[in-house]
Amino acid sequence: MAIQLNTSTFINQNTQYGALPYEFIMANANSATTAATVNCGSTTMQRINTPFTMPSSFGTGVTGGILTQCHMMTNLVNCTMMACLEYNLGSINLATGTFTDGVTMPTKLVAGSSVQTASFIPVMVVNATLTATTPTITVTYKNQAGTNSRSAALVLPTNTAINSAFNIAPHLQGTDTGIQDVTNITKSAGTSGTITVYGLLPLAIATFGNAQSIISNFDPMTVPLYPYRCEASENIAFYSMGVTTTLASVAASLNFIADN
């Protein structure tokens, strides 16, 4: 982030570059997902299958957008949601056992310094329903300190459903806290399905109580999640946590200010 976030800057950025449009995502009819166990993250999660993608280009002088407001709404009860920058670090096809490498976590400008990021909430997501009996999925990765050949193994439930997501953090090797890069993914069993490891950088969080149709307004300016610059073509993905039931609808609105 190059701009300093204060009132004068907001006015100047909007005047000079124009406010970025109020962006929306809508997703509905997610099918029911599979609950986690103590062997795969201890946190039940769903990936909402409609990420928001930043524009592929910006006007002169604009390098990206800073998320300044995020409203999330769902008819789910008893859940939390988060919006994250999402990076495909690698995937495995269970039919063939083939690993397809993804990207490395990016460098980001953070508080004035260029930082090699690592995700402290790496997740394993089922992108196509598995045909597999309690498969052990082993991820080989570079940790937050840049050390290679680290490994984390999760035992997924049998025939895990599409869009089920599992937190890898509790299973990282030793005292590791994050993943910079994934170099391999292997499986112990399974004949079909696809699993992807995503590295997430959190942007916004929300929690929803007992009633439905609640808008939970997250103000990134007062919650100490760093407001990363969201750059061209980057994905902002949404995850719900705590429920496995079928989603009827999820909506989110995103407000950005131009960064330069």
Place this chain on the structure above:
Amino acid sequence: MGNLTDINTLYQRMAQGYGFMSLHASVASGATTAAAAPSGHLSCSVVVNAIGTTLPGTLVGFPSNGSTNAKRLIHYLQGVGAAGTFQGYMGVYYKIGTLNLAATGDQFTHDAATFPVLRTKYGESSKPVSLIPLVQITTATTTTAPIFTLKNGAGTNGYVDEDGNTIVGTKTMTMPAAATANNSTFIFRLENDDNAVEDIVNINVGTAAATGAATIWGFEPISPLATYSATNATAEDALFAPLRLPDITPAVATSGTATAYLGGLLFSNATRTMRSIAIGVDD
């Protein structure tokens, strides 16, 4: 790690992956037996991670990574799970021991770990942590409401207070019902001027139930829980509000390994669940 000196370092460290963000989704506490004056006034319930836990005896704490560094909580976003609001604390449960309520006499068995549990406080390392002493019913009582006291039959010791003094308790705890339900949790009545314990040494059962057992916990509060409405979230800013950055890594026992769980202590006897997000930085 250390050297967390300013907000920019905090942001950079989290961006580098030295952080945590975890969902605290609790098991439902279940309807429990309300407290009464002779059992400490405050109705409480123990909740820990929903996945893996079967209350009251099989517990799994809220998830975390394997880092042994201090885990500094910077934000705690709280929501309501099951219907109804609650107050309480998120914190660490340390198992002090177990109590047999089905026989009279000295019926407390201390955990293998040696207490007090220790942290760095005010710059001094290995200082005892003051704990809220809790009685969690793990086998429902039957026939007679048990009565017990923080002392041994000989009257020579009972508990260690927050100042390190050995105290022989005089105040009795009387369970609120002959049939006190599982997971009913009560705060021990301590002697006047005592607010917490560093250890519990003996518990004497004066009146026994036909059946009954309890786990004795010491609870270390980390973040308050305050949900005022089923439709709105609340948040505890652990960074800018109290300027505290509490460490959610459990304290260490004086010797041995303390059995510890990150969980919620809910001040309610109605069934409740937590749905919260903890965010923090490695230090």
